[in-house]
Structures are given as structure tokens and as C-alpha cells.
Amino acid sequence: MEPDVKPRRRGTVKKILAVAAVCVLAAVGGVFAAVAPGLAGGPVESEAGSALRTSPGIASPVVPPVRLDAAPANGAKQVNPAAPVSLKVGNGTIERVTLTSTAGKTVEGSIDANRTAWSASGPLEFNTGYSYTYVVKDGAGRETSTTQSFSTVSSSHEADAAVYPLNGMKVGVGQPLQIIFSEPVVNREAVEKAIKVTSSAGQVGAFHWHSDTMVRYRPENFWTANSTVSMDMQLFGVDLGNGQIANFNKKVNVSIGDKKVAVADATAHTFTLSVNDQPVKTLPVSMGDKRFPSAKGYAVLMEKNRYDHFRASSIGLKPDDPAYYGDVDVEYTIRLTLSGAYIHQALPSAFPYIGNTNVSHGCIGFAPDGAAWVFDNMGTGDVVQIINTEGDFAALDDGYGDWNIPWNEYDN
Numbered sequence: 009m010e011p012d013v014k015p016r017r018r019g020t021v022k023k024i025l026a027v028a029a030v031c032v033l034a035a036v037g038g039v040f041a042a043v044a045p046g047l048a049g050g051p052v053e054s055e056a057g058s059a060l061r062t063s064p065g066i067a068s069p070v071v072p073p074v075r076l077d078a079a080p081a082n083g084a085k086q087v088n089p090a091a092p093v094s095l096k097v098g099n100g101t102i103e104r105v106t107l108t109s110t111a112g113k114t115v116e117g118s119i120d121a122n123r124t125a126w127s128a129s130g131p132l133e134f135n136t137g138y139s140y141t142y143v144v145k146d147g148a149g150r151e152t153s154t155t156q157s158f159s160t161v162s163s164s165h166e167a168d169a170a171v172y173p174l175n176g177m178k179v180g181v182g183q184p185l186q187i188i189f190s191e192p193v194v195n196r197e198a199v200e201k202a203i204k205v206t207s208s209a210g211q212v213g214a215f216h217w218h219s220d221t222m223v224r225y226r227p228e229n230f231w232t233a234n235s236t237v238s239m240d241m242q243l244f245g246v247d248l249g250n251g252q253i254a255n256f257n258k259k260v261n262v263s264i265g266d267k268k269v270a271v272a273d274a275t276a277h278t279f280t281l282s283v284n285d286q287p288v289k290t291l292p293v294s295m296g297d298k299r300f301p302s303a304k305g306y307a308v309l310m311e312k313n314r315y316d317h318f319r320a321s322s323i324g325l326k327p328d329d330p331a332y333y334g335d336v337d338v339e340y341t342i343r344l345t346l347s348g349a350y351i352h353q354a355l356p357s358a359f360p361y362i363g364n365t366n367v368s369h370g371c372i373g374f375a376p377d378g379a380a381w382v383f384d385n386m387g388t389g390d391v392v393q394i395i396n397t398e399g400d401f402a403a404l405d406d407g408y409g410d411w412n413i414p415w416n417e418y419d420n
Contacts, residue, residue: 071148074100078142082156088253089132089160090245093117095142096125103143103151110137131244134255135163167191167252171241171260173389178263180389181230182308184410185239185260192220194249199223202243202254209235214419218405228415230391233267233284268390270382272372274302275396277363279372281385289385291378292363294354296370301399303370307344308408309351309390312383316341316352323348323369333369340379344372344392345407351392353379370399 075098080087093107101123107115117128141155169189173179193199200215205225209232217223231237238261243254270281280290296302316338325332342351354362354373361367362375374382401412
């Protein structure tokens, strides 16, 4: 006989199917109770309040971590104060940023429209520590605060410079623009690129490095009379080389006067001044003798003093030297070279020789009325060309000897 099999009731079958479904869901991820509130009887856990999910669940999305790119790096030292301070984020947004020096000074900055980038709006200071704090938010709304620190270039690597002429000065057509750096410059090209010189007359010039700390700029020919020249130096943060960083931006505006060029003739014993290429005055002079001949070529007037004091020892003369003149007071002095060549009123002992014999130690000596006239009518940046002398050129950096350099050799 076949066994007596009773048909199962429909309700029993439904329970079996329900249990099987629960087992299947549990096997698919093991999270049935957490994601099925209708069955587990509890709420869905908030992603914003949970730990960051690193692998997909069957219902809650993965929140990718925020990517951060902050500069300068945490703990960085000798940071160039002109270097950009910035923060960029991915998979999130920037909520707020503060950048503060150790002295409590806040550096302003701005967040872009997408709130994914921040940058400081101004340069930093030298030899200063900074605290850099930023708060970012991920895709689930969670905020994270991070603080970093860094310090900028120390004083030992900070370079300054002296600029001449000074802003607002009026000078003659022969005045080169000069910058003397406090530290040697290795990256000359970078320095030159950071300096823009413009002339109202449209003149274009060139730089000439007299040493690793001094550079000058002049046009091919003298500056145009009654023009203006501007030198804009955007050197803050420029790396001069050997870790030395320039600490300044400066702008100098200079007015050029009339073209005043004098010719001092050591053979004719004359000094002739032309203004805007028209001769206006010829005066008798006495120039350097055979032992101390006046230097030939162009000299640019440097500074004037109504009264000055000369010492023979300053040019190496000793009391037992026949050319020794001790210490003397001199009037109407205009410097031609750093080493001591001047235009000035001659000493009384030289008066008989003015206009006929050269008896000076390289200077151009005048009678009192002639010295006073030159002093009143010539000034800084005007030019004297010395001719017919047995002397050689003065050293190119012994004063402004730039006009004695051929133009095709100047830019080197």
C-alpha cells in the first residue's frame, strides 16, 4: 500500500516561503535587519553619523574620502613668502580657512564659487611662522578640521637692494639706472625679467652687470631730453640664487632734464658746455698733469657740494711725495668718479695755470667764477666728455662709466 500522504495546508507553504526569503536576503549581505525597517522594526542608520564606509552595502551609498592638496606642505621651512598658499579639495567642499602668523596677523584669502579651492590674497612675511587651519566637508556632510604649520625664508636668506636714481628725482641725460643688491645674484635672467623699464620717448635699453651685486640699465644713446623714465621692479620673492630671496617691489619714476654735455679738452685747456646740442659757454681750465692725467672718455656727474674737504692721503699720497698737498678746503665740487676725480674751483696756487697748463691730480680745475657757473648750470646725470688726455678710461664702475662701453658689448 502506498503511504497515506496528506496534502499540506496553503498557510504552511506560505510560511516556508517567507522563511526561505529571509535566509536569501540575509545571505546577500548580512544586513537585512539594518536595512529593512519594516521587518527589523528599527530605523535606517544615518550615513552622516556612521563611520566612513569603505565597501558597498546593498542600500547605503559609499561616501568617498575627501582629497586634500594643501600648500605649503605641513612642517615646510624656508618657504618663499611669494609662493602661493592654497588648498584644493576633491569629493568635498571647503567650509572655512584661517591662515595666521605667529604674531597673530591674519592673512586674507578667498574660496572659489564651487568651494573646492582657497588661496591667500597677499604675500607672506619673511622670517615668520604660520598656522594654517582648514575645515572641509565630505559628501555625507561630515566636517573635518586640519591644522598645519610652516615657516618662511629666514632673515639670513633675505635680500634687499639700493636703487638710484631715487623716485621723483630729476637727472641729466647720461644717468644710468642702478640697482645694488645686498646679496650676490646668480639668477640674473630672472632678475632682469622682473624689471620693466619704460621711457616716454620710447627708448629701449639694456642691462649691464658690473658685478654680481650691481646692475645698471641705459639706452643705446643718451636719454631723450625732457622725457620721463619709469623702472618697475617686481622682485619680491624672486630667487637670486644660493637660496637668497629678494624682499621688495619698488617703482621709480625719474624726470630727464635738458641735454647737457660738456667737452673738457686737456690740450686746449677748455671746457665747453652744450645744452640741447647748442654750445652755450666755454671756460678755461687746468686738468691732470703728466703724472696724474685726467681719465679720458665720458664721465657722468654724480654729486655736488658747495664746500668740500680733500685729503691727499685719499689718493695714496704721503707727506714726502712732491705731489702731496695735505688737507685742503675746496669750493664748488662736482664728483666725476668714486676714486676722487672732480670738477672744482682750483686752489689759489693753480690760478696762474688755468687755461694754459695742466697741473691738477686728475681733476678739472676752474677759476672761481667759472667753477661757480658750472656748479649752478650742471648737475647729477649731466655728462662731461674728456678728450686729448694721456689718461686711460676710468674703471667702468668707478662712477658711471657706462657710456664708455660700446653698445654691442653692453648687454652681456
